[in-house]
Structure formats: structure tokens, C-alpha cells
Amino acid sequence: MNPALTPEAIAVDRRFMNVALALGARGLGNAWPNPAVGAVVVRDDVIVGRGWTQPGGRPHAETEALRRAGSAARGATLYVTLEPCSHHGKTPPCADAIIAAGIARVVSAMEDPNRAVAGKGHMRLRAAGIAVSVGLGIVEARRAHAGHILRMREGRPHATLKLAMSADGKVGLRGAHDARHPVAITGEDANRRVHFLRATHDAIMIGVGTALADNPQLTCRLPGLEHRSPVRIVLDRRLRLPLTGRLVTTARTVPVWVVTGEASSPAAETALRGVGVEVIRLPDELDLNVALAALSQRGITRLMVEGGPRIAASFMRANLVDEAVLFQSQQDLGVEGLDALEGLPLAALTASKRLDLADTENLGADTVATYLRV
Numbered sequence: 001m002n003p004a005l006t007p008e009a010i011a012v013d014r015r016f017m018n019v020a021l022a023l024g025a026r027g028l029g030n031a032w033p034n035p036a037v038g039a040v041v042v043r044d045d046v047i048v049g050r051g052w053t054q055p056g057g058r059p060h061a062e063t064e065a066l067r068r069a070g071s072a073a074r075g076a077t078l079y080v081t082l083e084p085c086s087h088h089g090k091t092p093p094c095a096d097a098i099i100a101a102g103i104a105r106v107v108s109a110m111e112d113p114n115r116a117v118a119g120k121g122h123m124r125l126r127a128a129g130i131a132v133s134v135g136l137g138i139v140e141a142r143r144a145h146a147g148h149i150l151r152m153r154e155g156r157p158h159a160t161l162k163l164a165m166s167a168d169g170k171v172g173l174r175g176a177h178d179a180r181h182p183v184a185i186t187g188e189d190a191n192r193r194v195h196f197l198r199a200t201h202d203a204i205m206i207g208v209g210t211a212l213a214d215n216p217q218l219t220c221r222l223p224g225l226e227h228r229s230p231v232r233i234v235l236d237r238r239l240r241l242p243l244t245g246r247l248v249t250t251a252r253t254v255p256v257w258v259v260t261g262e263a264s265s266p267a268a269e270t271a272l273r274g275v276g277v278e279v280i281r282l283p284d285e286l287d288l289n290v291a292l293a294a295l296s297q298r299g300i301t302r303l304m305v306e307g308g309p310r311i312a313a314s315f316m317r318a319n320l321v322d323e324a325v326l327f328q329s330q331q332d333l334g335v336e337g338l339d340a341l342e343g344l345p346l347a348a349l350t351a352s353k354r355l356d357l358a359d360t361e362n363l364g365a366d367t368v369a370t371y372l373r374v
Helices: 007-025 061-073 094-101 120-127 138-144 146-154 188-199 208-214 266-274 288-297 309-317
Strands: 038-043 046-052 077-080 105-108 131-134 158-165 170-174 203-207 231-235 256-261 278-282 302-305 323-328 337-339 355-363 366-373
Touching: 007 038, 007 046, 007 061, 007 077, 007 105, 007 138, 038 061, 046 061, 061 077, 061 094, 094 120, 105 120, 120 131, 138 146, 146 158, 146 302, 158 170, 158 188, 158 309, 188 323, 188 355, 188 366, 203 208, 203 309, 208 231, 256 288, 266 278, 278 288, 302 309
Parallel strands: 077 105, 105 131, 158 302, 158 323, 203 231, 203 302, 231 256, 256 278
Antiparallel strands: 038 046, 038 077, 170 337, 323 366, 355 366
């Protein structure tokens, strides 16, 4: 931020950056492989243009805001949640569009970790005589762009682990052969929140055990947001996913990707591909780091993990949980209940030195706690 600004001017900048951050949130789960950026054009303390990254990542937020502002953008200030791009991709650089529009000042929340940008956008704007301030809203922007940051720096998506638990930390009842028998745990308010979380993630992952036990849909079923259902991903070492299950029979409507090992049946792969399922083959061990790298290469930036105790524990052991959202009811399931993390105490998550409790909230009779990576 510019140290010469008065506290009053900084407060004005903060207000408009908050608008940009709120606009950017509209693209979460819908903008991949690009980050969900928000932008506003302000002239004489009035917003004259708003924009956010459109479905599929284009158009970018800046060009959308400039298009809506039109000639009012000349001499105005642009607030944007991520550094404007400076390279030619599938669209021309946003930095060039900002210069051409006559913007006088840019307030950018953070530098883009993408090596193709990485400060070059800000440099190009300054070279054109535009005043550039960087850093206002950076804490919020880092969280909003966490998936983009991880994809650029570590080659993997941001992983959110979701658990719905009883008061005594159980996620289902033990069935025959120690299989999980699904049981309703949380109420409607919590369930609606889960569907909203699905809408804000690019993809949702379960293990094949959950697919066999629950026969889930894994779609967003909130009115008006049905089109925001994420890609549905199943870890399935031996390709046991049934062709008659609800995931497979809806694969041509909402994408289904199955991640499997090299030793799985070619015939089963052919059958799944024949009904619209994408099969991703990895080394037979199905290492989670390798799996997440493969998803990142396909553009996934935000992954929601909604499987059973085994996959949840696997993500914890691999240190791949960036955010955890724990929904908890007031009822106990008792000794027949299955632990939330297979082979690990719940304290491995709730008392982890790698995760901090960021927020708690009541949702009807249930509570929801959000943990963020330190």
C-alpha cells in the first residue's frame, strides 16, 4: 500500500477492495483452471464497472469490469484481487486492456504466483504511468486464491476435507464386514451448507468404498445452483465403480473422473469410458500426491474431499488437508459408530499443529467448525 495515503483514503480503498473480493467469490468452483478474481472500476467514489472471472476462466475479471465501465474507466481507479496478467494466453493481457482504457490507478491485493506473470503485470502498468498499490486485502486474497497459489507453487489443488460427525466423533454405523452403513447425522441447515461448499469447489473426491456404500450423487442441489455441481472424482484402484450407480448413470450430465492404478481391468475402463466416465490411470499405489498432481494438470484448483474415514485419514497422514470443515450434530452413535478418521483419533485433526481453528458457527441444532492450514 502507498504509505502517503491518509487513513480515510485507506478506508475507502478497503471498502472497494472488499467489493472486489465479494465479486471474486462468485467465480469459486466455476472459474477453473483460472483463479476466481474480482474487480471494480471506481470513479469519484462511485463504482462504474464490476467484473469477476467468468465460467471456464474467461473473460477475466478486469476486462469484464472495464467493459461495463466503458468510457467512465478513463481516469478511474481499478481494484482487483490478483495482479492483472501480462502475458498472451487464450486472451490478450489484462494489463494492456487496463492501459488502453485509461485507468489512472490500480489497487491490487497481491502479486500473481504464476511465473508467467509474477510481478510483470504490475511493472507493465507502472511503465505506462499508472499508479499501482499492492497488498491491500492480501490476507483475504490469499485465502480466496489458495487453490491457484498451490497449483502454481506446488502443482496440486487446495484440499478441503469435509466431515459430518455425531457428537461422539462418528461418521456412520458399522455394517457387515466392517463396511460403513450410512446414517443421517446432521440437519437440513448443515446439509444446505454442504451443497453450497460443493458449488464453490472445482471437484469433489470420494473413495470407491463410499461410492459402493452410499451410491451418492455428489451434486449441488441448491435451487438455482444446480449448474454449479463440481466434477465428481472417485479413487478406485480396481475399477469397481458400478455402471448402474448414480454417479455413472449421470456422468454425461455432470462429469465423473475415476482415478485408478495401472493394474486395473482394461475391460472395466472401456465400459466406463463408454458411458462418459473419464478414467485417469496412475501408478498402482495410487499415491495421493501423484493423484492431486494429475488433477492439477487438468486444471483443478479447489478440491473438496467428502469420502469416508479411510480417505479422510489418508489425506491427514499425507499432510494434504489445507482446510477442514467439521459438521457435528448433538446425537451420539455409540460403540457401533465408525471413527471419523480411520486409525487416527479425531484430535489428529482438531489438535493438529498444522491446522488452526478459524471459525465456529451454529447451523440449526448442529455446529460447524472450520480449520485452516497454519
